[in-house]
Amino acid sequence: MRYLTAGESHGPQLTTIIEGVPAQFPLSIEKLNDSLRRRQGGHGRGRRMQIEKDLIAITAGVRHGKSLGSPICLQVTNDDWKHWTHIMGVEPLDEGMDESEIKRQISRPRPGHADLVGGIKYQHRDLRNVLERSSARETTVRVAAGAVAKQLLEQLGIQVIGYVTTIGGVHADRSLAEKLTVEELIERTSQDPVYTADPVASEQMVAAIDAAKKAGDTIGGVVEVRVTGMPEGVGSYVHYDRKLDARLAFAMMSINAFKGVELGLGFEMANLPGSQVHDQIRYDEQHGYYRETNRLGGTEGGMSTGMPIVVRGVMKPIPTLYKPLESVDIETKEVFKASIERSDACAVPAASVVAEHVIAWEIAQAILETFPSDHLAQLQEAVEKRRNEAKEF
Numbered sequence: 001m002r003y004l005t006a007g008e009s010h011g012p013q014l015t016t017i018i019e020g021v022p023a024q025f026p027l028s029i030e031k032l033n034d035s036l037r038r039r040q041g042g043h044g045r046g047r048r049m050q051i052e053k054d055l056i057a058i059t060a061g062v063r064h065g066k067s068l069g070s071p072i073c074l075q076v077t078n079d080d081w082k083h084w085t086h087i088m089g090v091e092p093l094d095e096g097m098d099e100s101e102i103k104r105q106i107s108r109p110r111p112g113h114a115d116l117v118g119g120i121k122y123q124h125r126d127l128r129n130v131l132e133r134s135s136a137r138e139t140t141v142r143v144a145a146g147a148v149a150k151q152l153l154e155q156l157g158i159q160v161i162g163y164v165t166t167i168g169g170v171h172a173d174r175s176l177a178e179k180l181t182v183e184e185l186i187e188r189t190s191q192d193p194v195y196t197a198d199p200v201a202s203e204q205m206v207a208a209i210d211a212a213k214k215a216g217d218t219i220g221g222v223v224e225v226r227v228t229g230m231p232e233g234v235g236s237y238v239h240y241d242r243k244l245d246a247r248l249a250f251a252m253m254s255i256n257a258f259k260g261v262e263l264g265l266g267f268e269m270a271n272l273p274g275s276q277v278h279d280q281i282r283y284d285e286q287h288g289y290y291r292e293t294n295r296l297g298g299t300e301g302g303m304s305t306g307m308p309i310v311v312r313g314v315m316k317p318i319p320t321l322y323k324p325l326e327s328v329d330i331e332t333k334e335v336f337k338a339s340i341e342r343s344d345a346c347a348v349p350a351a352s353v354v355a356e357h358v359i360a361w362e363i364a365q366a367i368l369e370t371f372p373s374d375h376l377a378q379l380q381e382a383v384e385k386r387r388n389e390a391k392e393f
């Protein structure tokens with residue numbers, strides 16, 4: 001299974017084409033739209049999210065609510081597009097329109113965004129040509145593709161949920177999330193303004209976002225994704241590019257503004273002896289093999305152990321600041337202090353939804369590489385067979 005995305009932040013639409021989805025699997029458009037709605041939310045988002053009402057149009061690959069096995073095309077319209085047709089260069093200027101204003105090029109790169117290096121690399125002197133595509137607006141259709149993967153995983157008894165554990169130095173009590181089932185976690189985090197499972201920390205996070213916004217600044221944080229119901233042996237130790245943990249790290253790091261990834265105890269492992277890191281192996285007839293603890297976060301040797309996969313990613317503070325940072329105008333080479341019109345003060349909650357979906361995608365892709373999957377029943381049977389084989393091993 002693979003996918004491509006296309007689309008600019010203020011272009012007419014965003015598109016993804018997904019190839020390799022098994023046939024005969026029911027796809028709910030309501031669930032796809034629910035994922036998009038969650039990505040738009042969370043305390044700290046800017047004005048753009050009030051303009052957009054992200055909704056999916058399925059334009060290929062599905063008939064009577066079921067996948068055909070052919071490529072699936074998903075599209076999301078940018079509602080803001082209608083205000084940008086002149087700036088994006090698709091409509092001639094109206095009579096009396098000020099050309100210099102409409103064609104104004106962006107020559108002032110923002111520190112921490114793709115503007116300057118993207119301009120140098122592709123020889124764009126109008127940095128809008130860079131920022132239109134480097135914008136995290138693109139994560140809309142990455143979430144759409146991941147939402148297809150999530151529905152496929154659901155059919156195999158696998159659930160994926162993402163939530164926030166840290167914002168701006170405020171840490172949620174992670175043991176609260178650990179105590180909950182996936183259903184409870186979904187329920188709890190979906191009612192929380194910053195998508196945590198800890199109401200006390202949540203209040204402090206909201207205050208931290210408001211304080212940063214007031215100061216013209218931005219803050220980052222950490223998101224956690226948990227995958228339950230994994231069959232054993234997804235991914236492989238035999239070749240570097242088939243290692244599941246490596247692929248999860250790649251997926252997490254590919255999200256805009258993500259700068260670090262860890263599984264299980266993660267970086268904390270550096271401070272602990274092996275006896276407090278490795279998970280002891282147990283067996284009983286009902287469960288088969290299991291680990292007493294889950295400090296490694298669900299993989300050994302690049303393969304799923306059957307324990308929940310727990311992966312975290314850190315998001316840096318958003319680079320566009322109301323409080324100006326210094327940069328250099330590429331036309332005049334003069335130092336300027338950047339000021340902006342609109343931006344998110346904190347998008348960590350939204351990013352937890354993106355993380356959930358890119359991880360779901362990666363898990364689904366590795367599963368389809370492991371088991372025969374022309375159609376859903378064949379895949380379900382193969383996954384069940386692996387679960388039984390693992391128990392009887």
Ligand SMILES: Cc1cc2nc3c(=O)[nH]c(=O)nc-3n(C[C@H](O)[C@H](O)[C@H](O)COP(=O)(O)O)c2cc1C
Nearest residue numbers: 113114134136256257318319320343344347350351
């Ligand atoms: C959900 C989400 C929303 C974001 N919103 C903004 C934003 O409003 N303004 C901004 O400058 N960056 C925003 N970013 C971050 C930039 O897209 C990102 O920093 C940029 O693409 C440069 O990539 P890098 O930070 O990975 O180097 C957002 C990221 C995510 C995941």
Ligand SMILES: C=C(O[C@@H]1CC(C(=O)O)=C[C@@H](OP(=O)(O)O)[C@H]1O)C(=O)O
Nearest residue numbers: 009046048134135136137140342343344
């Ligand atoms: C549009 C989204 O996020 C955008 C991500 C983003 C960036 O630079 O990454 C910058 C802002 O875009 P603009 O200033 O063009 O409105 C955010 O609103 C979205 O998440 O759907």
